[in-house]
Amino acid sequence: MSVDSRRDFLRVISGIALTTPLLLSAAARGETVSRITPEHFRLSANGWVPNNPNLPVLLYRQVLPLSDDITQHSESAFQQHGWPPQWVAGVFNFHHYHSTAHEVLGFVGGEAKLMLGGPGGKTVTVHAGDVALLPAGTGHCNLGSSDDFLVVGAYPPDQHWDICRSAPTQAMQKSIDTLAYPHQDPVSGQAQPLMTLWDARA
Numbered sequence: 001m002s003v004d005s006r007r008d009f010l011r012v013i014s015g016i017a018l019t020t021p022l023l024l025s026a027a028a029r030g031e032t033v034s035r036i037t038p039e040h041f042r043l044s045a046n047g048w049v050p051n052n053p054n055l056p057v058l059l060y061r062q063v064l065p066l067s068d069d070i071t072q073h074s075e076s077a078f079q080q081h082g083w084p085p086q087w088v089a090g091v092f093n094f095h096h097y098h099s100t101a102h103e104v105l106g107f108v109g110g111e112a113k114l115m116l117g118g119p120g121g122k123t124v125t126v127h128a129g130d131v132a133l134l135p136a137g138t139g140h141c142n143l144g145s146s147d148d149f150l151v152v153g154a155y156p157p158d159q160h161w162d163i164c165r166s167a168p169t170q171a172m173q174k175s176i177d178t179l180a181y182p183h184q185d186p187v188s189g190q191a192q193p194l195m196t197l198w199d200a201r202a
Helices: 003-019 021-028 070-080 170-178
Strands: 039-041 057-060 085-089 103-109 111-116 122-127 131-134 140-145 150-154
Touching (some): 070 085, 070 150, 103 122
Antiparallel strands (some): 039 057, 057 131, 103 150, 111 122, 111 140
C-alpha cells in the first residue's frame, strides 16, 4: 500500500469512527442497527406537565461506547446523526419540560434516578452508556445522581430549549404538538428505529 493510499485509508477509517461511535457497543454485542430496540412508553398529561401523548419517550440501553472519550464521541455522533449537541452538564433537580425542543440526553458518566412525566411520574435509573430521547413537553427531574453523573444534551437543528415549570399556554401547547424532528435516529444514524416509534410527520 502506497503512502498516499494508506493516508486515504486512515482518513476514511477516522471518518467512520467519528460518525458511528454510538454503534460500537451494539456491534460488540453482535447487534445490528435494525435490532437496536429502545424501551419506549407514552406519558399522558399530568397536572401542569403536558408530556407528549403523541410521541413516546425512547430509552436506549448501553449504546454509547464506554471509553475515556465517550463525551467527545457522543457529541460527534449526535452531530452527524442530525441532533447537534448544545451542552454537557447534568439534569436539573426540579420538575420541568421543554416546549420548544425535543431533547436527546446522552449519559456519558455516572448514574442517576430520573422521574419522567412530572410529579408522581415514571422513575427510571440511567447509567453511563444509556441514551434517552424526550419528546417536547416531557417532564423530567433528577431525583439523585452520583458525583460523576454527566450528560450530553442534543436537539434537532434550529431548536433551542426553554425551561417550563407551569402549565403551557395555548401557543406553547401548539409548539409541543407540531415541532418537527429529524427523520434520523440519534443513536443509529438511520431512519430506524425512530421512524417506527415516532410516526413521520409531513
